[in-house]
Amino acid sequence: MAIQWFPGHMHLTQKAIAERIKDIDVVIELLDARLPGSSANPMLAELTGHKPGLKVLNKQDLADPACTALWLAHYNARPDTRAIGLDASQTTPARQLIDACHALAPSRGGMAKPMRVLICGIPNVGKSTLINTLTGSRKAKTGDEAGITKLEQRITLADDFYLWDTPGMLWPRIIVAKSGYNLAASGAIGRNAFDEEEVALELLDYLKGHYAGLVEARFKIDPIGALSDEEVLEAIGRKRGALLGKGRVNLQKTAEIVMNEFRSGNIGRITLETPEEFAQWLAAGQLI
Numbered sequence: 001m002a003i004q005w006f007p008g009h010m011h012l013t014q015k016a017i018a019e020r021i022k023d024i025d026v027v028i029e030l031l032d033a034r035l036p037g038s039s040a041n042p043m044l045a046e047l048t049g050h051k052p053g054l055k056v057l058n059k060q061d062l063a064d065p066a067c068t069a070l071w072l073a074h075y076n077a078r079p080d081t082r083a084i085g086l087d088a089s090q091t092t093p094a095r096q097l098i099d100a101c102h103a104l105a106p107s108r109g110g111m112a113k114p115m116r117v118l119i120c121g122i123p124n125v126g127k128s129t130l131i132n133t134l135t136g137s138r139k140a141k142t143g144d145e146a147g148i149t150k151l152e153q154r155i156t157l158a159d160d161f162y163l164w165d166t167p168g169m170l171w172p173r174i175i176v177a178k179s180g181y182n183l184a185a186s187g188a189i190g191r192n193a194f195d196e197e198e199v200a201l202e203l204l205d206y207l208k209g210h211y212a213g214l215v216e217a218r219f220k221i222d223p224i225g226a227l228s229d230e231e232v233l234e235a236i237g238r239k240r241g242a243l244l245g246k247g248r249v250n251l252q253k254t255a256e257i258v259m260n261e262f263r264s265g266n267i268g269r270i271t272l273e274t275p276e277e278f279a280q281w282l283a284a285g286q287l288i
């Protein structure tokens with residue numbers, strides 16, 4: 001899959017993190033709970049050294065709760081790392097994040113030693129929403145097109161708690177082909193950078209194997225277990241009336257329908273990878 005990256009922007013963000021990191025106590029990485037492995041930055045550990053890390057699995061309201069539990073256990077088993085699940089628009093749970101930072105860096109707090117936290121995450125993961133929820137204001141702009149940069153900024157959450165925001169960051173190269181598809185399906189990658197039909201077919205392939213019942217119920221189609229991915233896409237297109245002339249299905253439009261329904265959570269609460277599956281993809285070395 002051809003994905004157009006924004007290397008200039010990525011390099012600037014990496015540089016900003018490298019310069020800031022010496023004054024940071026906790027690094028928060030915001031992950032998409034539907035694809036925690038694929039939405040994690042493989043270069044973050046290298047950039048942030050041994051700083052304590054908080055993994056925030058955002059959009060957990062859209063993810064499969066059983067899979068979120070697996071991912072939280074996976075991250076919480078690591079030393080110097082904590083993980084929590086969030087829906088960024090919910091105020092009370094967002095405060096958990098502050099408590100988790102204090103647990104990771106107990107020596108920080110008070111005016112003399114304020115907590116200094118760096119927050120990073122890929123575009124569209126919900127960083128602006130979370131910051132708005134935490135600050136109770138509209139300071140951070142939400143709903144940006146994937147890949148648009150903005151300058152690093154310091155946000156004061158309390159007199160003794162500073163949050164350094166970095167621009168949404170993808171990395172120069174996606175290391176596993178499946179991650180590219182999952183990132184595209186989630187909306188992290190600008191829509192002009194990939195083929196929607198190809199991404200929708202990959203998405204349906206995973207859903208067929210893991211959430212067939214949800215797909216059948218949402219689109220009111222017959223059992224899909226024995227169908228090819230293309231046949232499932234066609235069945236959905238027919239059901240939704242996405243037709244060209246002579247009874248042919250408009251596959252492009254159907255692909256958009258499938259992805260929009262997935263992104264909005266209308267198909268159901270879905271996670272596209274478990275820790276085990278993600279480890280297998282890495283081990284299989286499906287490099288692109």
Ligand code: G4P
Pocket residue numbers: 058059060061062086087088089121122123124125126127128129130141142143144168
């Ligand atoms: P970013 O700064 O990381 O790029 O992401 P941003 O906060 O702009 O969020 C991207 C989209 O994801 C927004 O939707 C936002 O409402 C949604 N979102 C963020 N956090 C959550 C969450 O925890 N759960 C759910 N369900 N959605 C979340 P949008 O349609 O692009 O914008 P809007 O119409 O909501 O303004």
